[in-house]
Amino acid sequence: MKVGFIGLGNMGAPMADNLAKAGHDVTGFDLQAPCPEGVAKAENATDAAKGQDVVITMLPNGAILRSVANEIIPAMDKGAVLLDCSTVDVESARAVAEQADAAGVMTVDAPVSGGVGGASGGTLTFMAGGSEEAFAKVNPLFDVMGQKAVHCGDSGAGQSAKICNNMILGVTMIATCEAFALADKLGLDRQKMFDVVSTSSGYSWTMNAYCPAPGVGPTSPADNDYQPGFAAELMLKDLRLSQQAAEAVDADTPMGHSATDLYAQFVEQEGGKGMDFSAMLPRFEKRHRG
Ligand code: NAD
Secondary structure, eight states, X not given: OEEEEEOOSTTHHHHHHHHHHTTOEEEEEOSSSOOOTXXXXXXXHHHHHTTOSEEEEOOSOHHHHHHHHHHHXXXXXXXXXXXXXXXXXXXXXXHHXXXXXXXXXXXXXXXXXXXXXXXXXXXXXXXXEEOHHHHXXXXXXXXXXXXXXXXXXXTTHHXXXXXXXXXXXXXXXXXHHHHHHHHHHTTOOHHHHHHHHTTSTTOOHHHHTSOSSTTSSSOOGGGGTTOOSSBHHHXXXXXXXXXXXXXXXXXXXXXXXXHHHHHHHHHHHSSOTTSBGGGHHHHHHTOOOO
16 A cells, blocks of 8 residues: 655654565655654655545644644545554544545544554554544555554544553552552562462553563563653653543543542652653652652
């Protein structure tokens, strides 16, 4: 397929690289980042989007997505697909879909789970929103960049699934970390805590697969001085998107709200920026009640 790829950062570059290696004809553009080998460099976003079957965007946020979409939609062929893999607010995903639809361009919003490792290894999970036709057209690209793609519904459904998943992830990580810190103070050995919880009703992905305690469970960022992994500020971004969405549809999300406040405090006031989101554990270790 002829593919345009806009946003070649930590995630976009390895995704574009995998598509080129699989034999797709990929043209890339980024304001700053270089093009991976095998990806032709365009001078601007419009040039990257012209004449392509699919244009993929992997950008920092919804405002940037909207401005790039504004620029490229008029240049895209009718019947082409704009596939946004960034994590953005549901409203921006839907606004871009509407704008594209009016121009005869199809869209899929397909944020990913799996991080930089998943992007390099081609093992991302895609959560997709858009029409059956658009999803079918981009599905072969999902096969190259990922191991699984779930078609969640119409435009915005991919972003909705992503922020709900990550709200659970943020809340669960905090619960796991505060339980470890409590266990410490109760004199419970961390390995024993893991052995019990990972096989009991408190088990979760954060405990079993990504344990925040160093030296316990499978290797995780905790074993590497809490270098990310999944950075605390990215968790904060996703939690804020969940609260923005909850506000828009009048959903009561008290745990998501608390998790957002806690990650904001951690990232903005307590030096958590640049650390893995599991570094909530050493944060709790140092603290006292009240
Ligand atoms: P990044 O900051 O490394 O990459 C974004 C790239 O977009 C940068 O290279 C930047 O120069 C480029 N860019 C910004 N504005 C542009 C414009 N107008 N035109 C062209 N290029 C532009 O970020 P990332 O880690 O690659 O994340 C990308 C998206 O994926 C984000 O929405 C993020 O939330 C999401 N995501 C990231 C991870 C992760 O672990 N990094 C995991 C899942 C989802």
